[in-house]
C-alpha cells in the first residue's frame with residue numbers, strides 16, 4: 001500500500017538538519033540564551049574561553065562547508081545518473097587517479113589547518129603562571145568542591161566550599177587536585193575543562209573579565225551523585241573580592257542572645273553530630289570530612305549547588321541528605337531512624353547555620 005505520510009519525512013529531516021546547523025549560529029548571535037542556558041560555552045568571559053570557542057567555531061564551519069559540498073555533489077550525481085528506462089548502461093570505469101589524490105589531499109589539508117590552530121590553542125591555554133596570579137587550591141570531593149585560599153604569605157588558609165570567589169582583571173590560577181576519584185573542573189564561561197586527579201596538581205589559568213555569577217559543574221563521572229556536583233563562580237570587582245576575603249577570614253559570628261534558637265542551634269551543631277565531619281572556625285569543631293561551614297549562611301546554594309540555600313531546603317538536607325543527593329556521605333539525621341534529631345532540633349540547627357554570615 002502506498003503511504004501518504006512518506007513525503008513529510010524528508011522535509012522533517014531537512015528541518016532538523018537546518019535547525020542543527022543554525023542553532024549554534026543563532027546561539028552565538030547574542031547572550032539571550034544565557035537566561036535559558038546559563039551554563040553555556042557560547043558566551044565566553046575569559047580569553048581562554050574565547051580561544052576555545054574560536055577553535056570550536058573553526059571546526060564547526062569547516063565541517064559545515066565539507067557537509068554542504070558533499071551533499072550538493074551527492075544530490076547532483078543522484079539526479080544526473082538517475083534511472084531512465086531509455087538510457088543505455090553507463091560506461092564502466094575503475095579508478096581515477098586525479099580524484100583519488102584530490103580526496104586524500106584535501107581532507108589532509110583541512111586536518112592540518114585544524115592541527116595548527118589546535119596546537120596554538122593548547123599553548124595559549126596553558127601559560128606560565130603570571131606573577132600576580134591569585135592562587136586557589138581546588139579539591140574535588142564526592143560530591144562537592146573545596147576551595148582553599150592561601151593568605152598572609154601562605155601562613156593561613158581560608159577554606160570554603162562550592163562557591164569560588166575571584167576578582168575580575170586579575171589572573172586566577174587554580175591548583176586542581178583530588179583526594180578520592182577523578183573529577184573535572186568546568187565553568188564553561190571561564191574556559192576549561194581540566195581534570196582533578198590524585199597524584200598530581202593540574203593548573204588552570206584564566207582572567208575573569210566581568211563581575212557576575214557563573215555556573216559550573218564536575219565534568220568527569222565520579223560516582224552516584226556526579227550530576228549533582230555543581231558550583232558557582234562569583235567574579236567580584238577587586239574591592240568586592242577583598243571584602244569577601246576579609247569576611248571569610250573572620251571566625252564564625254556568635255549568637256547575639258544566649259537564649260535564642262540560634263544559640264540552641266549552635267550548641268547542637270558544635271557539640272553534636274555535625275562536629276565529627278565539619279569545621280566552623282572559632283568553635284571547637286575539627287571534622288574535615290565535610291565542607292567548612294564558617295560562613296555557610298552567605299552561600300547562595302547548598303549541597304554543592306543543587307538547591308537554593310533557604311530554611312526549607314536546609315531543613316530537608318539536615319533531615320535526610322541522601323534523599324536529596326544519592327550516595328551522600330552526609331547521613332540521614334532526622335525522620336524515621338533511631339536517635340533521630342527532632343523537628344525542633346532541626347529548626348534550631350537551621351537557624352544557627354543561616355546566622356553564619
Ligand SMILES: [Cu+2]
Pocket residue numbers: 140141143182183184218219220221222226229
Ligand atoms: Cu566529580
